[in-house]
Amino acid sequence: MPAVRIYAFAKELGLDNKQLLELCEKAGVKGKGSALASLEEDEVSAVKAYMNSGAVETATVDDEPAPLRPPAKSIDTRVPEIKTAPATRAPEESKTDSVDAEVESTEVGEAEPVDVADSGQAEAEVSVEADVEVEVAAEEEVAVAAEAAPEEEPVAEVKEVPAKVEEPAEVAAESKPEEVPVEAKAAPAKKPASKVGGLLERLRGATKKTAAKTTIANTESREASATTSTRKRPAAAKDPLAPRRDNNANKPLRNLDGPSRGDGDGSPKKGVKKKSGPKFNIAAMPEVKQPTASAPTEKVQKPDIALPQDARRTIQAGGTAPLEDFTKDKRKDKKKGRLGEDTTDDSAKKKRPSRFGNSPLGNRRMGGRPSRMRSYHRPGSRKKSGKNTAAPRKDSVVLQLPCTVREFSEATGVPAIKTLLTIKQMGDESNPNINSHMSDEMVEVLVDHFEVSVEIRAAVSLEDEVLSEFEIEDAEADLLPRPPIVTFLGHVDHGKTSLLDALIGIDVVSGEAGGITQHIRAYQIEKDGHKIAFVDTPGHEAFTEMRARGANVTDIAVLVVAADDGVMPQTAEAINHAKAAEVPIVVALNKCDLPGITPDKAMQDLAANELLPSEWGGETEVVKTSAITKEGLDDLLETILVTAELHEYKANPDRPAYGTCLESEQQSDRGVVCKVLVQGGTLKIGDVVVCGTSFGRVKSMNDTLKPSIRLEEVGPSTPVNLTGFNTPPGAGEKLYVVDDIGKAREIAESRGHAEHEQNVAGSVMVSLEEMARRLEMGRLAPSDAEIVTLNLILRADTKGSIEAIKKELGKIDHPEVRIKIVQALVGGVTVADVRLAQASEAVICAFNVVPDENARSLAEEVGAQVRRYDVIYKITDDLKATLEGRLKPEEQIVEQGMAMVLRTFSISKTGTIAGCRVMRGSIQRECRMRVIRDSTIIGDYPIESLKREKDDSKEVQRGMECGIKLDGFNDIKEGDTLEAYRIEEVARTL
Numbered sequence: 001m002p003a004v005r006i007y008a009f010a011k012e013l014g015l016d017n018k019q020l021l022e023l024c025e026k027a028g029v030k031g032k033g034s035a036l037a038s039l040e041e042d043e044v045s046a047v048k049a050y051m052n053s054g055a056v057e058t059a060t061v062d063d064e065p066a067p068l069r070p071p072a073k074s075i076d077t078r079v080p081e082i083k084t085a086p087a088t089r090a091p092e093e094s095k096t097d098s099v100d101a102e103v104e105s106t107e108v109g110e111a112e113p114v115d116v117a118d119s120g121q122a123e124a125e126v127s128v129e130a131d132v133e134v135e136v137a138a139e140e141e142v143a144v145a146a147e148a149a150p151e152e153e154p155v156a157e158v159k160e161v162p163a164k165v166e167e168p169a170e171v172a173a174e175s176k177p178e179e180v181p182v183e184a185k186a187a188p189a190k191k192p193a194s195k196v197g198g199l200l201e202r203l204r205g206a207t208k209k210t211a212a213k214t215t216i217a218n219t220e221s222r223e224a225s226a227t228t229s230t231r232k233r234p235a236a237a238k239d240p241l242a243p244r245r246d247n248n249a250n251k252p253l254r255n256l257d258g259p260s261r262g263d264g265d266g267s268p269k270k271g272v273k274k275k276s277g278p279k280f281n282i283a284a285m286p287e288v289k290q291p292t293a294s295a296p297t298e299k300v301q302k303p304d305i306a307l308p309q310d311a312r313r314t315i316q317a318g319g320t321a322p323l324e325d326f327t328k329d330k331r332k333d334k335k336k337g338r339l340g341e342d343t344t345d346d347s348a349k350k351k352r353p354s355r356f357g358n359s360p361l362g363n364r365r366m367g368g369r370p371s372r373m374r375s376y377h378r379p380g381s382r383k384k385s386g387k388n389t390a391a392p393r394k395d396s397v398v399l400q401l402p403c404t405v406r407e408f409s410e411a412t413g414v415p416a417i418k419t420l421l422t423i424k425q426m427g428d429e430s431n432p433n434i435n436s437h438m439s440d441e442m443v444e445v446l447v448d449h450f451e452v453s454v455e456i457r458a459a460v461s462l463e464d465e466v467l468s469e470f471e472i473e474d475a476e477a478d479l480l481p482r483p484p485i486v487t488f489l490g491h492v493d494h495g496k497t498s499l500l501d502a503l504i505g506i507d508v509v510s511g512e513a514g515g516i517t518q519h520i521r522a523y524q525i526e527k528d529g530h531k532i533a534f535v536d537t538p539g540h541e542a543f544t545e546m547r548a549r550g551a552n553v554t555d556i557a558v559l560v561v562a563a564d565d566g567v568m569p570q571t572a573e574a575i576n577h578a579k580a581a582e583v584p585i586v587v588a589l590n591k592c593d594l595p596g597i598t599p600d601k602a603m604q605d606l607a608a609n610e611l612l613p614s615e616w617g618g619e620t621e622v623v624k625t626s627a628i629t630k631e632g633l634d635d636l637l638e639t640i641l642v643t644a645e646l647h648e649y650k651a652n653p654d655r656p657a658y659g660t661c662l663e664s665e666q667q668s669d670r671g672v673v674c675k676v677l678v679q680g681g682t683l684k685i686g687d688v689v690v691c692g693t694s695f696g697r698v699k700s701m702n703d704t705l706k707p708s709i710r711l712e713e714v715g716p717s718t719p720v721n722l723t724g725f726n727t728p729p730g731a732g733e734k735l736y737v738v739d740d741i742g743k744a745r746e747i748a749e750s751r752g753h754a755e756h757e758q759n760v761a762g763s764v765m766v767s768l769e770e771m772a773r774r775l776e777m778g779r780l781a782p783s784d785a786e787i788v789t790l791n792l793i794l795r796a797d798t799k800g801s802i803e804a805i806k807k808e809l810g811k812i813d814h815p816e817v818r819i820k821i822v823q824a825l826v827g828g829v830t831v832a833d834v835r836l837a838q839a840s841e842a843v844i845c846a847f848n849v850v851p852d853e854n855a856r857s858l859a860e861e862v863g864a865q866v867r868r869y870d871v872i873y874k875i876t877d878d879l880k881a882t883l884e885g886r887l888k889p890e891e892q893i894v895e896q897g898m899a900m901v902l903r904t905f906s907i908s909k910t911g912t913i914a915g916c917r918v919m920r921g922s923i924q925r926e927c928r929m930r931v932i933r934d935s936t937i938i939g940d941y942p943i944e945s946l947k948r949e950k951d952d953s954k955e956v957q958r959g960m961e962c963g964i965k966l967d968g969f970n971d972i973k974e975g976d977t978l979e980a981y982r983i984e985e986v987a988r989t990l
């Protein structure tokens with residue numbers, strides 16, 4: 001049973017909100033502050049139990065004979081009062097309605113009685129009300145919609161609205177053939193139905209059977225999110241508004257309290273007397289009577305009436321004029337005994353159109369609650385005689401969200417003052433006025449409260465509007481062959497980087513800190529006239545996200561398995577990523593040069609992981625390679641190219657580009673540099689791009705392999721280093737080219753806002769929940785006081801690094817200590833970080849970045865700790881050791897000094913000499929040097945030679961000039977900073 005709001009529950013019980021809140025308190029259900037608070041199933045039971053215990057004298061909602069005193073008045077008086085919302089009804093209770101359900105299923109021929117009785121959706125609509133008269137038409141609606149409802153569940157993206165039985169028969173019937181197959185297909189798709197996910201699927205062409213499904217699922221979710229308030233768009237509803245209005249204009253309103261609720265002749269249905277029957281949410285009638293036909297006694301001047309806003313909109317949209325509707329209704333009313341009752345046309349009842357009719361928003365259900373669109377007239381509430389001069393409540397109006405109090409009142413006919421009063425009664429203390437914007441939730445509550453029926457139309461976000469064009473599939477004729485994207489995946493140290501280096505003819509592996517890959521790399525190369533985009537991923541377990549990202553952008557996965565190791569944990573993980581991405585896998589059985597290697601064990605491992613090698617009769621190509629001897633490299637390349645040829649990868653280059661951000665960083669001179677893999681369209685300098693919460697105009701694009709090559713435009717399957725974003729986009733975010741910088745900004749900002757809200761909401765909820773849990777267990781203060789928190793401020797070179805560090809730190813689990821990341825940002829350590837560290841007593845962890853001079857001296861001054869790392873697992877090892885109080889004294893890095901490179905000299909045979917000035921401390925011959933460019937550590941090397949003038953020197957002091965040659969690094973440049981340090985065995989303190 002879903003949670004039920006206080007106000008709804010109070011309404012059922014015939015109590016006011018305050019009374020119920022008091023009852024809750026007494027029943028031991030604490031912490032329900034306002035009418036908007038929700039009660040869980042067990043809490044509802046607790047309240048009911050409390051009420052049934054005789055402690056209070058009030059009506060009960062249970063069907064069973066209750067120990068409470070009987071209602072003071074007749075059943076007619078009580079019935080409307082105890083109209084039961086779904087939240088208050090236990091599933092078993094709904095079984096009392098199974099008789100009705102059987103009738104329905106017989107008539108419709110689809111729904112089983114159990115569907116209605118058992119389904120939560122069905123239950124949601126069934127009322128406990130002991131109502132004698134049940135409309136056959138309504139029953140049909142229940143039966144049909146009850147069957148359709150469960151099939152809607154897989155639509156994950158749809159905001160809140162659970163399917164409900166109150167779905168009008170027409171809508172349910174129409175949408176069923178369109179939706180069910182789509183959702184049934186979409187459900188098993190392994191990839192989330194994201195925009196580019198869908199496009200990628202399409203790009204992968206006809207070889208993938210799932211492409212169509214995913215595309216459809218995407219379209220569905222787009223539709224759903226565009227309207228928010230609907231789960232499905234009836235196929236026939238081209239113009240969502242017109243049919244709805246026509247229906248309502250032409251069909252008589254029903255007065256459910258009137259005699260027509262029976263068989264149509266005004267008499268109650270025979271044989272079903274006093275049976276609990278389902279209640280259905282159908283067209284609400286105006287709350288007050290329309291003026292009677294009696295002629296005015298004296299001639300009055302016709303008032304000058306301004307049409308309400310929604311009526312004006314209707315006319316502008318080409319709908320019927322309000323007066324037309326009015327006259328139509330009048331004509332129809334003549335045939336009726338009473339307003340809203342058509343006593344002549346019984347069939348009309350069965351086919352009664354819902355006021356939600358064909359609208360795409362038609363099945364919007366207010367927050368999953370039962371609609372109260374039906375008008376109830378409590379005894380005494382109906383006016384006995386005389387004319388009602390109050391403005392009739394409107395129904396069938398469209399309410400565009402977000403809306404103000406004024407707009408709500410105009411749309412619903414509820415006076416603004418009454419609306420404001422109700423908002424206040426609901427516990428809103430913000431003192432709203434007529435122009436105040438209401439939250440969607442509040443609108444929903446008010447609609448429920450005033451029992452008005454409105455069609456709520458969620459605002460279509462700019463993002464949906466702008467990015468929807470990326471959902472459109474390219475015409476086959478526009479697709480041209482594109483290079484394959486090949487990702488190297490596998491366990492740490494199995495030789496991915498070495499193999500790729502050997503294939504491309506570069507040497508990346510020797511410059512990697514700690515000998516492990518910590519960043520995703522991507523290059524496009526040309527081999528034997530074929531272009532291929534290669535992506536290298538880290539193998540260390542911390543980089544799961546990067547591996548997943550690599551697998552998600554790839555066409556072909558090359559699984560690198562060291563022949564001496566076989567399938568290891570990250571190999572298995574990589575296999576899963578590749579399988580999830582549904583891409584072909586080519587295995588490179590590497591390190592075959594190692595002596596005494598028999599590849600059989602690795603082959604068995606592969607077979608055990610459902611990758612049966614082709615030489616064993618399976619379908620997986622296994623190529624034996626060695627990055628050292630270059631054995632098997634040609635074979636590997638050929639296998640990749642043949643696989644690519646088989647799959648015919650295509651894309652449309654003549655469209656706005658889209659792609660994926662693989663990595664991003666902040667550089668001091670270039671700003672945000674983002675490694676992007678273009679997957680479709682052509683990306684050009686000057687294009688406006690949006691990527692996650694970042695946006696900008698493409699300023700420059702550089703080749704990823706040869707950064708000096710500037711590119712003006714790049715087509716599909718091309719990785720580039722791109723500048724122009726305002727902030728570093730999140731790795732893995734999708735990039736889209738849009739036509740307007742304003743739109744890009746708006747999309748990025750709204751995403752940022754939503755992200756922020758989510759973060760804030762998440763953290764508050766967790767802490768409150770945790771607190772509540774602890775309070776419950778009565779152990780809040782003592783054990784909490786014992787927990788030591790280590791605050792961290794993370795600074796790293798890329799977002800990917802932050803992601804990986806966070807993941808690693810998340811593994812540190814200790815009962816008495818915990819790590820809290822106060823802030824995690826890309827870029828060098830700044831003064832602001834030091835200030836924050838000072839205020840929050842945090843330690844600053846700088847991964848592959850350094851503090852700027854101001855930050856460094858401030859940190860020294862205030863005693864803030866800046867710990868620097870270049871290998872990811874050292875951070876966790878260090879912190880773990882720190883937290884566990886077992887810091888080893890050895891390997892303490894002692895900073896020695898810093899030198900600026902003023903000039904460089906290239907000497908053949910020797911290499912590049914850096915002419916430096918020592919700016920801080922001193923440089924000693926045995927020191928190691930960090931090479932820093934743009935606040936980022938680009939390498940760490942020992943000193944090969946240190947000279948003053950032409951003489952070798954052991955130490956050069958601050959202010960002096962010297963020549964430094966680094967061992968194994970010749971790419972030193974003017975402006976680089978060299979930091980000297982020594983590793984000493986000294987005691988560490990935190």
Ligand SMILES: Nc1nc2c(ncn2[C@@H]2O[C@H](COP(=O)(O)OP(=O)(O)OP(=O)(O)O)[C@@H](O)[C@H]2O)c(=O)[nH]1
Pocket residue numbers: 490491492493494495496497498499509515516517518537538539540590591592593594625626627628629
């Ligand atoms: N004998 C031998 N050694 C290899 C071969 N390929 C790589 N190695 C060595 O294995 C070690 C790890 O190689 P990498 O290329 O860094 O491995 P990796 O899989 O890229 O590692 P990560 O990116 O950190 O996951 C290095 O010392 C390489 O020299 C090979 O084919 N034969």
